[in-house]
Amino acid sequence: GAPNFVIHLAEKAEEVLGVPASRLGVERAIVGGEPGGGIPAIRDKIEKLWGAKCTEMLGGTDLGVTYWAECDRQSGMHMVSMDYIITELLDPDTGKIIPWEEGAKGEMIYTALGRRASPLVRFRSGDFIEVLGTTCPCGRTGPKIRCTGRTDDMLIVRGANVFPSAIHSIVNEMVPETNGVMRVVADFEGHTTQEALKIIVERGPALKPEADPTLKKKIEQRLRDALVFKADVRIVDPDTFEKPGAAKIAFVLRKFPNLP
Numbered sequence: 001g002a003p004n005f006v007i008h009l010a011e012k013a014e015e016v017l018g019v020p021a022s023r024l025g026v027e028r029a030i031v032g033g034e035p036g037g038g039i040p041a042i043r044d045k046i047e048k049l050w051g052a053k054c055t056e057m058l059g060g061t062d063l064g065v066t067y068w069a070e071c072d073r074q075s076g077m078h079m080v081s082m083d084y085i086i087t088e089l090l091d092p093d094t095g096k097i098i099p100w101e102e103g104a105k106g107e108m109i110y111t112a113l114g115r116r117a118s119p120l121v122r123f124r125s126g127d128f129i130e131v132l133g134t135t136c137p138c139g140r141t142g143p144k145i146r147c148t149g150r151t152d153d154m155l156i157v158r159g160a161n162v163f164p165s166a167i168h169s170i171v172n173e174m175v176p177e178t179n180g181v182m183r184v185v186a187d188f189e190g191h192t193t194q195e196a197l198k199i200i201v202e203r204g205p206a207l208k209p210e211a212d213p214t215l216k217k218k219i220e221q222r223l224r225d226a227l228v229f230k231a232d233v234r235i236v237d238p239d240t241f242e243k244p245g246a247a248k249i250a251f252v253l254r255k256f257p258n259l260p
């Protein structure tokens, strides 16, 4: 399931079944469909709730089902359908193909010549990925990847490429100071802004509102250090935003919401 859905199911287990998810005998949670399984804070939460090992996968229905999947080392996804799908990495800015090297980032493109009815040649998946390495203790070779987000989710803040999912990841690393919940307010035309990017973050339940100015500065600094862009953070009460439940969360709002 999607990581947030798997968390939602675990949180409902006690209420619906009378048994915590960790006692249901589930051994493995395989997640995909949105970034999360590769974010340590979210993966740890899933593993703790279910008492299971969590690994992630990436795929689609354009060429097959699962194209990439993680081994037990949990250090990025291996290509698992090399006989059927040719993968290349595209630099969306220059239109050039990038070599598979550690640290390379770009959009994944696929070619599947074996498909007779609908062969796809250099199909742009829209998945923006990063190469974490090219070897693995499990013995598999080839690139190990993490998906950062969809290329159409990418915002450009004063020239820096910023993915809402990457901001979400940082805010999650800052639990319990934050509640792990954030929204980006993209109240501008298109995807590009020259202003600081407005971000709303829920305060952790144990913190008092008096700590907000310090927390705001700390998050802005972390975002600048990790993602190299200027943020304007607004701290709000925990549970200001509705819990995602079974739905996929939209991290980006197009208007600043009415806040108490």
Ligand SMILES: [Zn+2]
Pocket: 070, 071, 072, 073, 078, 136, 137, 138, 139, 140
């Ligand atoms: Zn491996």
